[in-house]
Amino acid sequence: MAEKLVPTPSQTVGPFFHLGLARPEWGDLTKGGPRGERITVEGRVLDGDGTPVPDAMIELWQANAAGRYNHPEDHQDDKPLDPNFRGYGRVATDAEGRFRIVTIKPGPVPGRGNSLQAPHINLAVFARGLLKHLYTRLYFADEPANGADPLLLSIDDEAARRSLHARRSEGSTYRFDIVLQGENETVFLDL
Amino acid sequence: MDVKPFARAREGTQPPYLYPDYASTVKRSPSRPLVRFEHTLSEVTGPTFETGWAGPNVADLTRQHPGEPLGERIIVTGRVLDEDGRPIAGTVVELWQCNSAGRYHHPIDQHDAPLDPNFTGVGQVLTASDGSYRFVTIKPGAYPWRNTPNAWRPAHLHFGLFGGGFATRLVTQMYFPSDPLLAYDPIYQSTADETARERLIAEYDPQLSQPEWALGYRFDMVLRGRDATPLEAA
Numbered sequence: 001m002a003e004k005l006v007p008t009p010s011q012t013v014g015p016f017f018h019l020g021l022a023r024p025e026w027g028d029l030t031k032g033g034p035r036g037e038r039i040t041v042e043g044r045v046l047d048g049d050g051t052p053v054p055d056a057m058i059e060l061w062q063a064n065a066a067g068r069y070n071h072p073e074d075h076q077d078d079k080p081l082d083p084n085f086r087g088y089g090r091v092a093t094d095a096e097g098r099f100r101i102v103t104i105k106p107g108p109v110p111g112r113g114n115s116l117q118a119p120h121i122n123l124a125v126f127a128r129g130l131l132k133h134l135y136t137r138l139y140f141a142d143e144p145a146n147g148a149d150p151l152l153l154s155i156d157d158e159a160a161r162r163s164l165h166a167r168r169s170e171g172s173t174y175r176f177d178i179v180l181q182g183e184n185e186t187v188f189l190d191l
Numbered sequence: 192m193d194v195k196p197f198a199r200a201r202e203g204t205q206p207p208y209l210y211p212d213y214a215s216t217v218k219r220s221p222s223r224p225l226v227r228f229e230h231t232l233s234e235v236t237g238p239t240f241e242t243g244w245a246g247p248n249v250a251d252l253t254r255q256h257p258g259e260p261l262g263e264r265i266i267v268t269g270r271v272l273d274e275d276g277r278p279i280a281g282t283v284v285e286l287w288q289c290n291s292a293g294r295y296h297h298p299i300d301q302h303d304a305p306l307d308p309n310f311t312g313v314g315q316v317l318t319a320s321d322g323s324y325r326f327v328t329i330k331p332g333a334y335p336w337r338n339t340p341n342a343w344r345p346a347h348l349h350f351g352l353f354g355g356g357f358a359t360r361l362v363t364q365m366y367f368p369s370d371p372l373l374a375y376d377p378i379y380q381s382t383a384d385e386t387a388r389e390r391l392i393a394e395y396d397p398q399l400s401q402p403e404w405a406l407g408y409r410f411d412m413v414l415r416g417r418d419a420t421p422l423e424a425a
Contacts, residue, residue, distance in 0.1 A: 004198075004274045005413045008390050009205050009382040011364040012213075014349065016295040020287025020313045021351060048218040055299075061237055061357040071236035073194070073356075088238035110192035111231050122233050122357050129215030131206035131381050133362065137233075151228055160223075180219045190225035191197075191234050191358045 010132035015055050017126065018092060027091040029060075029103040034085035036065025036104030040173045041138065041166060044097040045125065048181030052097025056127040058178070060089045060101060060138075062120070067107025076110070105140065111150045118145035118152065125178055135189040138176050141165035151189075160187050196230035197358045197415040198274065206381035213377040214338050230358060237357040240317055241281040249314045252286075252328040260310035262291025262329035264405040267365070267393065270322040271352060274416035278322025284412075285351035286314040286326055293332030302334050327405065333372055345372035345379065354414035365410050366392045 013021070025031070030038050045053040063069050068079040070087045087106075091099045103121070111117040121138040139146055146152050146165075155161040163186045166174035179186050208220035228234075253260055271279045289295045289312060292304040296311050312331075316324050331346045347364040354361070366373060373379050373392070382388040390413065399407020 004416065005272060005276055006204055006384070006387045006390060007200065007274050007413045007415050008361060008363050009387050010361060011206070011349075011378055011391065012215075013351075013362050016289075016297040016300060017287065017349070017362075019295055019297045019311075020285055020315075020349060048222070051218075053219070059360070061233070063233075069232060069236040071239060071356075073236050074232055076192075086238065086244070109232050112193055112229060117231060117233065120233070124357070124360055126362060127219060129213070129217075129219035131208065131210060131213065131216065131378070133360065134208075134221065135358075151226075154228075155226060181222050185221060185223055187223075188221050188225045190227040191230065 012128055012131050013057060013126040015128045017057055021057060021090070022092055023090055026089050027101055029085065029087070029089045029101075032084035034064065034082050034104050036085075038172060039103060039105050041101040041103070041121075041176050042169075042173060043099060043176040043178060045093050045099065045127070045178045046097060046180065050182070052093070053127055053180065054093055054095045054097055056093040056097070056099075056125060058091050058093075058099055058101075059124045059126070060103070061122040062087050062103065063106040063109045065104055065107050067109045067119075069109070079107075108145055115150050116145070116148065118143055118149035120149075123178075125180075134180070135191050136178065136186050137164055137189070138166050139164050140174065141167045155187060159184075163187050192232060194230055194232055194235045196235065196418045197356060198418040200415075201384070203383035204387035210377060210381045213381060234358040235356040237353055237355065237359065239281070240283040240353070243317070245283050246315065248316045250316050250326050252310070252312060252314050252326065255311055256309040258309040260290065260307050260329050262310075264327070265330050266325065266327055266399055266401065266405050266407045267348065267410055268323065268325040268399060268407070269410040269412065271318050271324065271354070271412050271414065272322055273354070273414050277416070278318070278320070279354050279414060280318055280320045280322055282318050282353050284316050284318060284324045286328075286348060288312045288328065288331045288348045289334060291329050291332050293334030304332070304334065330367070338377065342375070343372050345370040345376050350412065352412060352414065359414045361412070361414055363412065364391060367408070368392055368395055
């Protein structure tokens with residue numbers, strides 16, 4: 001087998017990424033009228049001093065309401081694809097470090113082996129000062145399936161596990177802060 | 192359900208989160224170890240772009256305004272590959288950059304250099320079936336930043352790529368050969384492995400240059416490949 005090529009290193013998005021990457025319309029994944037429970041996720045991105053990060057970008061990738069990804073490698077033919085749901089989104093934080101995502105609650109998706117992963121939204125966080133993006137996941141605090149989720153079960157520390165829980169604040173709105181560093185640091189994933 | 196995971200980076204071939212020479216990393220890097228997680232369907236799938244939903248190709252950044260932008264016209268082309276050398280077709284490549292004077296068309300850029308009314312500095316294309324992409328633009332200028340006193344960023348283009356899954360997402364920067372600022376730039380220097388770091392530098396290719404028109408640079412971008420030996424490999 002030929003020698004592998006070394007992958008290109010990541011470099012920060014820097015402070016001016018909005019110029020090329022800001023797509024405000026990508027912050028609402030429900031525009032096409034997908035099936036499922038429409039939800040809003042609101043939160044802030046905070047640094048190690050608790051200072052809001054006004055120049056962060058968050059990308060999300062999620063399954064549809066049935067728990068199927070809109071991707072050729074998802075072979076769960078027993079679950080419907082939703083032609084009105086792509087599953088990908090992107091938002092930037094505002095001057096106060098706030099972001100807002102409108103989407104639908106995903107269904108559970110298979111994990112490794114015979115496990116089942118609780119409904120979750122995969123997140124990637126980009127910012128000046130992040131030489132490579134950070135991965136994390138958003139789970140729903142009021143979701144009974146969390147108790148059997150392999151990732152959540154692998155995190156022993158209760159506070160750390162809770163950092164991945166979005167909490168329903170009112171109606172269909174969930175609250176989810178991303179803390180880059182410090183006491184309430186979000187759990188980030190080495191993928 | 193088991194999936195074919197993407198390969199993990201070899202030690203030193205990607206930058207760390209905490210790199211104090213780049214001051215902004217100090218308060219923005221996680222202090223706890225990341226939780227290692229084996230890939231599932233969530234990581235090996237990701238957005239696809241073949242249908243063109245992300246918008247039309249904008250490959251020529253010198254023709255977005257009534258007049259010509261100032262600066263050195265360049266052609267930047269290359270292929271998006273995985274680490275096994277397989278082309279990644281139909282994936283979006285996003286590009287943004289400052290103008291030839293070193294100023295971004297962005298409200299928070301207050302560098303004392305002129306904006307160019309004929310240059311925005313934004314493009315995007317989908318890769319062709321052989322993984323290739325091509326942009327025409329102008330060479331960006333160097334610009335000062337406040338990392339340390341009298342710090343200057345080497346001329347660079349910003350690129351964003353996706354590849355096959357959410358785990359292959361890459362945002363990077365392309366630099367120009369023989370730039371003296373590279374030796375002083377902590378963002379470039381943050382990747383310890385020299386071979387990996389040099390992948391960030393485009394190659395000047397006289398065969399790509401167009402007579403009386405533009406200089407040609409070749410820049411391939413390599414995304415993570417699959418961890419397991421592919422079944423089809425004989």
